Amino acid sequence: MLSARFFQRSTTELARELLGKYLVYGRLWGKIVETEAYLYHGDPGCHAHRGLTPRNAPMFGPAGRTYVYLIYGMYYCLNIVSGKVGEGEAVLIRALEPVKGLEIMQKNRRTLKIENLCSGPGKLTQAFGLTKKHNNLSLQKGPLHIYDNQEKPVILTSTRIGLNVGKELPLRFFIQGNRFVSNYRPATEYRPRQINAFAKQAIKLKNH
DNA sequence: CCAACGATGGTCT
């Protein structure tokens, strides 16, 4: 299991570092293959962007906890809280490669097709049986955990999916060539300078 | 293949 320290890094870095790691819930294992970063400053697409509310409260807590919310009245999305306490940031887990417990996932998802089990944020929570009950839980304490993996994947970047605001920001990350990634979208190699330039601008905004 | 659309209910203004 990963230490608390693992989660204490910048949100965009955590979003990349989570790729290739395992999300583990009981007998269910999935390799994280796609993530998105949501930032407190300068990111209108972030739930916490307008400040603390009852729903987004976990995002303002310590890194390494879960933030699970209901979307479109039907699906749940799993996030891993990042950033510092008081800073509302998180990483959305967008897709997993199913690794263990595939029969259970198939039952939960009502499909046999492996590519359709966890290839989307609403799909993976359904496959794992995650709901609001799993909101604001420590990944150190469980029952949800992140396990390490030595894999160093090749990472690509693109804009995020499904947003009406903040859609131009390059904050989606995924493993090159992985067939369980949720959606095609024009992507580029990971460019630290591009991300850093944005982060710099966000801090400027913060200090206004 | 893929664009359009409806289901569905919590959250915030």
Add this chain to the structure above:
DNA sequence: GACCATCGTTGGC
């Protein structure tokens, strides 16, 4: 009352 970090189905090619 409007919005939504989605998904499965439908109907076109």
